[in-house]
Amino acid sequence: MVTTPNGLSRRTLLAILGSAAVTAPLLSACGGNDGGTGGGSGGSGGSGGLSQWFHQYGEEGVEDAVKKWAAAYTASKITVNWVLGDYAPKLQSRLTAGSGVDLFENNAIDVASARAGQYADLTDIMEPVKAQFSETSLKVVTIDGKIYGIPMISDPQLIFYRPSMLQKAGIAEPKTFDDLIAAGIELTGGNQKGLWLGNDGGAGVIKSAAAASGGGLLSDGDTKVNFATADVASALTKLKEANDKQAVLLGSPTDWWDATSFNAGLAAITWQGMWAVPTMVKALGDDVAAMPVPAFGSGKPVVMVSGWNMQVAAKASDVDAAKAAAKAQWIDDTKFQTSFSVDFGFHIPPQTSVASATTQLGSGPAKTCVDAATQYGYAAGPFWTPAMETAFNDAAVKIITSGADATSTLQAAAQTAQQTLDSLAK
Amino acid sequence: MSTTTPRRAQDAPGGGAPRGGAGAPPARRPRRAGSALPGTDRAFWILVGPFFAGLAVFSVLPILWSAYLSFTEARGSLTPVRFVGVDNYLRFLTDQAFIQSLVTFGVFAVFIVPVTMACSLGLALLLHELPAAQALLRSVFFIPLACSYVVASLIWKLGLFSGLPSGVANTALSAVGLEPISTWLAQSPYWWVVLVTVRLWLQVGFYMLLFLAGLQRIPKTMYEAAAIDGLSAGPRRFFSMTWPQLRPTVAAVLLLLLVAAFQAFDEFINLLPKNPDTRPPLVYLYQVALGGDRDFGLGSAGSLILTAIMVVVALGQNYFFGFAAAEDRTKRRSRRARRTGTPS
Numbered sequence: 001m002v003t004t005p006n007g008l009s010r011r012t013l014l015a016i017l018g019s020a021a022v023t024a025p026l027l028s029a030c031g032g033n034d035g036g037t038g039g040g041s042g043g044s045g046g047s048g049g050l051s052q053w054f055h056q057y058g059e060e061g062v063e064d065a066v067k068k069w070a071a072a073y074t075a076s077k078i079t080v081n082w083v084l085g086d087y088a089p090k091l092q093s094r095l096t097a098g099s100g101v102d103l104f105e106n107n108a109i110d111v112a113s114a115r116a117g118q119y120a121d122l123t124d125i126m127e128p129v130k131a132q133f134s135e136t137s138l139k140v141v142t143i144d145g146k147i148y149g150i151p152m153i154s155d156p157q158l159i160f161y162r163p164s165m166l167q168k169a170g171i172a173e174p175k176t177f178d179d180l181i182a183a184g185i186e187l188t189g190g191n192q193k194g195l196w197l198g199n200d201g202g203a204g205v206i207k208s209a210a211a212a213s214g215g216g217l218l219s220d221g222d223t224k225v226n227f228a229t230a231d232v233a234s235a236l237t238k239l240k241e242a243n244d245k246q247a248v249l250l251g252s253p254t255d256w257w258d259a260t261s262f263n264a265g266l267a268a269i270t271w272q273g274m275w276a277v278p279t280m281v282k283a284l285g286d287d288v289a290a291m292p293v294p295a296f297g298s299g300k301p302v303v304m305v306s307g308w309n310m311q312v313a314a315k316a317s318d319v320d321a322a323k324a325a326a327k328a329q330w331i332d333d334t335k336f337q338t339s340f341s342v343d344f345g346f347h348i349p350p351q352t353s354v355a356s357a358t359t360q361l362g363s364g365p366a367k368t369c370v371d372a373a374t375q376y377g378y379a380a381g382p383f384w385t386p387a388m389e390t391a392f393n394d395a396a397v398k399i400i401t402s403g404a405d406a407t408s409t410l411q412a413a414a415q416t417a418q419q420t421l422d423s424l425a426k
Numbered sequence: 427m428s429t430t431t432p433r434r435a436q437d438a439p440g441g442g443a444p445r446g447g448a449g450a451p452p453a454r455r456p457r458r459a460g461s462a463l464p465g466t467d468r469a470f471w472i473l474v475g476p477f478f479a480g481l482a483v484f485s486v487l488p489i490l491w492s493a494y495l496s497f498t499e500a501r502g503s504l505t506p507v508r509f510v511g512v513d514n515y516l517r518f519l520t521d522q523a524f525i526q527s528l529v530t531f532g533v534f535a536v537f538i539v540p541v542t543m544a545c546s547l548g549l550a551l552l553l554h555e556l557p558a559a560q561a562l563l564r565s566v567f568f569i570p571l572a573c574s575y576v577v578a579s580l581i582w583k584l585g586l587f588s589g590l591p592s593g594v595a596n597t598a599l600s601a602v603g604l605e606p607i608s609t610w611l612a613q614s615p616y617w618w619v620v621l622v623t624v625r626l627w628l629q630v631g632f633y634m635l636l637f638l639a640g641l642q643r644i645p646k647t648m649y650e651a652a653a654i655d656g657l658s659a660g661p662r663r664f665f666s667m668t669w670p671q672l673r674p675t676v677a678a679v680l681l682l683l684l685v686a687a688f689q690a691f692d693e694f695i696n697l698l699p700k701n702p703d704t705r706p707p708l709v710y711l712y713q714v715a716l717g718g719d720r721d722f723g724l725g726s727a728g729s730l731i732l733t734a735i736m737v738v739v740a741l742g743q744n745y746f747f748g749f750a751a752a753e754d755r756t757k758r759r760s761r762r763a764r765r766t767g768t769p770s
Contacts, residue, residue, distance in 0.1 A: 089716040096504055096720070108718050112502035191591055199612060199699035250612040251589015255699070266590065386718025394523065394702040401613055402703060412522070420719070 049077045050322055053094075053104035055087035055308075058258070059275070059344035069336055073328060076321045078103070095313060102316035103326055105308045109141055109149050111382050111424050119148040120312035120319050125327045126150065129351075136305045136379040137350035143382050149309030150330040151350035153341055156274045156303045156373035157208070159294070160259075160365065164287045165192075165268040173289075177209060177296030180269070181238045185247040187268040193249035194242070196267030198256035201248055202239050203396035204304075205271045208293040209235045210392070211378045212302035217392075218421070222383040225421055227392055228414035233406035235296055236399040243400055259283075273306075274369040275345035281364065290368040292376045303369075305377045307350065348373060383424060388417035496726035504722060514727035524728065526702055527710040528735075534706060535687040537622045542683055543676075546630045550637035551664075564638070568631035575628065575692030582624045583697050587611065611698050621704075624693050629686065633679050640675030644668065677747040681740060688736055707732050 054066055063082050070078035081101075083090055088108065094101045095118045113119060126147040130138065137151035159180065166173070169187055174180040184194030197205050210227040211217050219226040242248050252261040259276040261267060263283035271293075272280070280288045292301035310330045316322040330337065334354045341347040342360040348370055349355045361370050395413035398404040491504075496514055498506030518524050549567060553560055570578070586594045587610040596606035610616045648667060657663050669676075691708040698704045705713075711732065715725025 088718060092502070092716070092720055096502070110502065110718060112719065112721075116501070116503040116507075118502065193608075200701065201612060203700075246608065249589070250609050251587075251593075253584045253588050253590070261590075387714075387721070390523075390700075390713060390717070393700055397699075397701050398703070401609075401701065416522075 049079060050102040050316070050318070050325055051081055051100060052078050052325075053081045053083055053091060053101050055105065055107075056082060056084050057344065059278075062340075062344045065339065065343070069329065073325060075328070076318070076325055078325060095315075098313075098315035101313050102318070102322040104311055104313065105152060106149060106311050107306060107308045108386065109143065109309060109311065109382050110385060111143055112385075114143040114146070114148055114382070117314050120314045120316065120323060121146050121148065122150060122312065122323065122326070123147045125323060125331065129331055132351045132353055134348075134350050134352055134355075134374075134377070136373075136377045137307060137309075139379050139381045140307065141309050141382075149311045150326055152308045152310050152330055152337070153347035154305050154307040154350050154373065154377075155347055156305045156369050156377065157204070157271065158274065158290045158292055158303055158369055158372060159205075159269060160262065160272045160280065160288055160290050161269040162265075162284065162287050163289050173291055174294050176294050177235055178238060180294050181242050181247075184242050184269055185245050188245070188247040192265065193267045194247040194269060196249040196252065196256070196262055196270040197239075198271065199250055199252060200393070200397050201243050201250060201400040202271070203393045203400070204256065205293060206232065206235055206239065206396045206400075207389075207392065208302050208304045208378075209296055209299075211304065211380065212293060212295060212299040216378065217380045217384050222381060223421065223425065225388065225414045225417045227417075228407075228410040230407075231296055231299060233410055236396060236406045236410070240400050240403065240406075274366065274373075275347060277346040277364075277366050277369065278344075288365055290365040290372065292372040301372070301376045302378050303372045303376045305373055305379050307347075307379075383421065385420055385424070387420045391416040391420070492722075492726040493730060495723050496730055498723050500721075500723040500726075502720045506723065510723070514724045515731065517724060518728045518731055523702060523705070524707070524710060527705050527707045530704060531688060531690070531706045533618070534621065534690060535684060537618055538625055538687050539680065539683045541622060542626055542630060542633060543679060545626060546633035546679070547637050547672075549630065549634045550641055551668075553634070554638060554641045564631075564635065567634055570628050570630075571632050573628060575624075576696055578624050578628055579693045579696035582620055582693075583611065587620045612701075614703065617698060617704055620697060621693055624697070625690075633683070636675055636679055637672065640672045641668070644671045673747075677744075680747060681743055684739065684743065685736070688732075688739075 052070060054063075057063070063080075066082075067080045070080045091101065091104055091106065092113070095104075095113065098118075109119070123146050126133075126141075130147075133151055134154065137154050138147070141147050141149035141151060159174075161173070165187055166183065169183075171183045171186060174183050181195075187194035195202070207217070210229070210232045215226050217227055218224065239248075243250075249261060249267045252266070254260055256271055257273055257276070259270070259272055259280050262270040262272065263280060274290075277290075292303045295301045310326045312319060312322040312326055331351075334349075334351065334357075337349050337351070337354055338358050341349045341354075342358055346361065346366050346369070348361065349358060355361070355370065361367060391413040395404075395409045398409050399406045495504070495506060497509060497511060499508050499510050500506045553563055553567075556563065588594075588596075589608040589610055589612070590596065591600065591606045593606075593610070595610065599606055607616055610620055644667075648671075649663075652663060652667060657667075688706075689708060690706045691712070694704060694706055694709050695712075707728075711725055711728050714721055714728060
């Protein structure tokens with residue numbers, strides 16, 4: 001019988017190693033994964049230094065600009081950590097660990113983290129200037145009456161289309177959701193699809209539509225999930241029809257937030273963020289126009305507005321210094337905010353005075369975006385959590401691509417989402 | 427490891443050392459080499475100690491902590507807020523999305539396990555018979571293993587199976603007069619083609635090596651004896667001689683393939699848009715525990731449930747196909763005796 005020097009039989013040893021090999025990865029897959037945070041040091045290193053985290057912006061030049069700006073701030077030494085890859089899990093694991101990050105941008109301020117005391121309360125620096133910020137931008141940073149972030153940029157998502165293609169087919173700008181789908185089907189032919197709404201077939205657009213169908217995604221003071229409506233079910237059914245007729249571009253090499261496929265003429269109508277306006281104008285010149293996600297049923301048009309916000313970690317090495325830096329950058333220095341919003345991709349500065357003074361956003365599709373966001377802007381707010389978004393998206397995708405029954409699938413998803421929402425109730 | 431058993435099975439009826447149990451215990455080995463060779467104990471701990479320490483700190487402790495968290499509410503924090511008993515477990519077990527993820531794993535395993543098994547065994551058989559260039563081809567098939575799943579996923583997604591008519595797969599379809607498919611990554615059954623091919627490309631070389639090793643352990647003399655008895659190379663020789671001899675390797679490969687399929691994560695998350703039908707358990711757990719909600723309590727409960735399922739599957743698999751365990755050998759011997767009328 002073969003034994004190892006310490007008396008274990010080879011089979012026992014194998015069994016131990018084998019079970020360790022089976023269980024360890026399964027469990028560790030669930031543990032924190034910091035995964036490497038790209039360049040720069042994650043450590044805030046005491047001695048007055050601040051570590052500031054940014055996710056990787058796709059546009060050329062943003063990283064340099066941000067680093068120069070950080071270097072120009074003299075009150076504290078700011079080290080910019082430009083995080084590649086999956087930003088949220090990396091950031092969250094540092095926040096959970098309580099070290100390595102002082103200032104950070106965040107596009108999903110969440111209730112659990114706020115209540116777990118991971119974010120510094122910025123109400124004192126935001127309160128005096130609150131009136132200058134747009135309502136949608138404030139909604140996402142406010143939890144339980146406290147303000148946890150300074151809105152940096154607002155990113156409206158709209159429908160963009162090629163006026164020349166619509167003209168050629170004799171189609172006017174769609175005014176209702178049904179018109180939009182009909183136009184998409186009409187404009188499909190050869191290698192060109194009518195609609196390009198993302199590789200999942202359009203769940204994001206439907207979220208806009210759900211928000212538009214009266215009352216928003218959440219209602220009754222953010223206590224009730226409100227997306228399982230007849231309007232949303234009918235919108236999803238319409239979208240499925242477009243998918244069945246192969247009018248929707250799927251399997252593009254990049255997902256919806258990158259306009260390459262639209263710019264290459266693969267689709268006539270797309271759902272896209274305003275950030276892509278510069279690349280679209282560069283590629284298509286005048287032949288691109290924007291419009292809000294059109295009304296359907298009894299609702300009104302809607303423009304989903306997401307955005308990024310600067311926050312301070314509650315466990316920052318020096319919370320006051322970090323707050324001062326955040327205020328200097330994102331409240332006081334309007335010149336940089338303007339540059340950040342228009343010199344790379346296009347974003348709307350959340351401070352209304354800054355936005356209106358930004359001339360680059362005053363013409364063409366960018367102006368349409370700003371106007372539409374002002375008039376129809378909607379943000380679901382922090383009580384609409386990723387788990388609820390997953391439940392909604394799952395339902396939408398099931399209906400669009402697998403042909404599940406719209407009404408019952410939506411209802412089941414709403415139930416799951418309501419469960420999550422209830423667990424957040426204080 | 428396992429490939430020694432056939433020979434031992436032949437020896438056993440004769441004078442083989444009894445494997446513990448009834449008879450007089452064989453003269454035990456000197457209790458431990460350490461007592462004979464001074465310093466061996468210390469060497470053992472110096473060599474193994476760091477490994478055990480690492481295992482304890484980075485695996486055992488987190489596992490224990492996660493077991494503790496699974497009974498608590500811990501959202502956005504690794505410190506539990508309150509004790510919730512088995513709520514997290516109940517929620518997971520009734521969670522449609524989790525059950526769907528298990529179904530996804532099941533479908534994936536049904537595709538990937540037999541296909542990889544057949545392909546790697548087929549390649550091994552072809553290579554084993556090859557008079558020349560065996561080492562070269564072995565490397566050729568093994569090299570993809572060095573490629574990361576992420577990189578391979580990107581190649582598959584952007585190059586081979588992009589939904590555009592210009593993608594490689596679509597170009598090939600057009601060349602033979604078929605319609606291009608735009609839903610490679612968005613619709614069943616097309617996504618299974620993409621998922622299975624990428625994993626097959628990455629791992630077939632490794633399992634081929636295992637089978638080659640298994641094949642090389644089969645004594646040539648057996649084949650010679652069979653040839654004298656009139657059994658030439660062909661399916662019959664494969665099924666009556668090679669396949670039974672490969673059994674331990676097959677059992678090992680089967681288990682490894684199942685475990686690997688269970689751990690599927692990279693290609694699913696990198697290749698496909700978010701779709702509940704293509705979300706294997708680990709991706710779902712990742713979303714629960716590390717996605718935006720960071721529900722560590724719920725995630726821990728899920729990971730323990732998943733571990734339990736995996737352990738049950740592994741034990742079941744070992745029971746049915748086992749690594750030629752003792753009783754298993756007996757079964758085989760009696761079967762063979764029945765077939766041939768003589769003990770082997």
